Amino acid sequence: MPAVTELHAEFVRTPDAGSLSRLLKESWALVEEQQDKLASYFYARMFLSNPQLRDLFPVQMDVQRARLLGAIVTAVQSVDDPDRLDEYLTALGRDHRKFHVTPEQYDVVGAALMEALRTFAGDEWAPEYDQAWRDAYGAIAGIMIKGAENDADNPPYWHAEVLFHERRGRDIAVLTVRPLQPLEFRAGQYFSLECKHQPRLxxxxxxxxxxxKDGSIDFHVRAVxxxxxxxALVRKVKPGEMLRLAAPMGSMVLDRRSTRDIVCVAGGTGLAPIKALIEELTRYNRTRWVHVFYGARxxxxxxxxxxxxxxxxSYPWLSVVPACSEDFEFQGEQGNLNEVVARYGPWQDHDFFVSGSxxxxRNTLRTLAEMQVPAxxxxxxxxGDL
Incomplete structure (x- = not known):
């Protein structure tokens, strides 16, 4: 695979990445207020030009409509951070193997994207915008295709048996599943998941x-x-059923080289990756204090x-601060989680992990910025949209 800088250079026929980033963001501003209509048009054109693609998507398109387009837009607007972009797109390419996407179908997606952008920008669309999006999308597709090719030794998805299903209250369940084939991942990562009750979703x-060692994986799910x-995962799935898991994604993982103390901020079922990180730390940590702020309504x-x-x-280096935002009889901390975290600062010298809605x-990131925690x-x- 070419070096990141070489792939990044393919993005541009403009003088530098800054110019490309400016062109992409300027042109997106022309259509941003119409992005829902643009997404509908995008999928309509894509399915019209290649009807076979429709079978890759769920019958219910309400949520899906914005997902693929959103990923493309996120990628092109991150063009000025090539290292992070390359990591994201490589993982996204691996993940899309679950759809059995072919390299040729990326061309169909690109053509539909360009047509949608031109249509909704109207007379304000300029030739330099067209070229910028062509260059950016071409490089994006190339990195994703390469990511998929490099993952060819793994299955496009893993079948996993539900071992346990435990309800935790009205709308939360904890599931334990075990893939039928070895599945490597890191604590803090996430998976795309599909169940038989909602196929292709x-x-x-x-x-x-x-x-x-036994390969089992826990998931915390709230019915929203x-x-x-x-x-379906909370109310219908039962032990013995099979789920499908796509390749792991995400970069919210521990850096063992860091010696800084850690702050974890978890809202609701956002606790899941935080708990995974804590479990990893119990296996080797002796020197880093870990503060967990766990909040809910x-x-x-x-x-x-x-x-x-x-x-x-069990572990003296670990402290837990629970908080409720709407339960005024709760004996622990009161208020929104970002406010609670701020009360216990300063935190400039800590590593942060944030997970939740x-x-x-968004509120936690804003508070940490105000507290001058380095991004x-x-x-x-x-x-979701932050």
Missing amino acids: WRVYSAANAPR GAGWVSS DRDDLYDLPALNRLAN PGMV MRIKYDAF
Whole structure:
């Protein structure tokens, strides 16, 4: 595989990456307010030009409609950070093997994207915008295809048997699954997951444990609103059923070279990857203090607090601070999680891991910036619009 800088150079026929980034962001601003309509048009053109692609997508397109387009836009707008972009796109290419996407189909996607952008930008679309998006998408597709090719020794997805299914309250379940084939991952990473109750509808969930000798993986799932997959995982899936897991993704992993103390901020089922990181730390950590802030609306949503407290009792370097934002009789901390974290600062010399809803992550990142925590020391995976 070419070096990142070589791949990155393929993005541009403009003088530098800064110019390309500017052109991409300027042109996206022309259509941003119409992105929902643009996404619908994008998929319509793609399916019209290649009807076979429709079979790769779920019947219900409400959520999916923005996913592929969103990934493309995220990538092109991250062009000025080639290292992170290369890592993201390589993982995305591996993940898309679950759809059995061929290199030729990337061309169809690119053509539909360009047509959608031109259509919704109208007369304001300029030739230099067209070239910038062509160059960017060409490099994006190239990195994703290479990522998929380099993963050819692995299956496109893993079949995994549900071993245990435990309800934790009204709308939360903890599932333990075991892949039928070896599946390597790192604590803090996440998987796309599909169940038989909602075929072709994949959703991402973080592993809630570090890798185990028996290969089993825990997932924490909350049934949310009209969430097709989350509701099925909480209310329908039973032990003995099979799930499908795509390749692991995510960079919210521990850096063993760091000697800084750690702060983990977990909201709701965002606890899953944090718990995985703690489990990994129990295997080797002796010198780093680890502070966990675990928040929810009310005490019933602190579904795994007893397990966290047991860990804290076993490992002197671990402390746990629970908080509720809407349960005023709760004996622990009160308020939004970012506010609670701020009360215990300063934190400028710590490594941070943040996991939870998009709103919770966004608020925490803003608070940490105000507290002058360097961005390079904050790790999180965004599953929504931050």
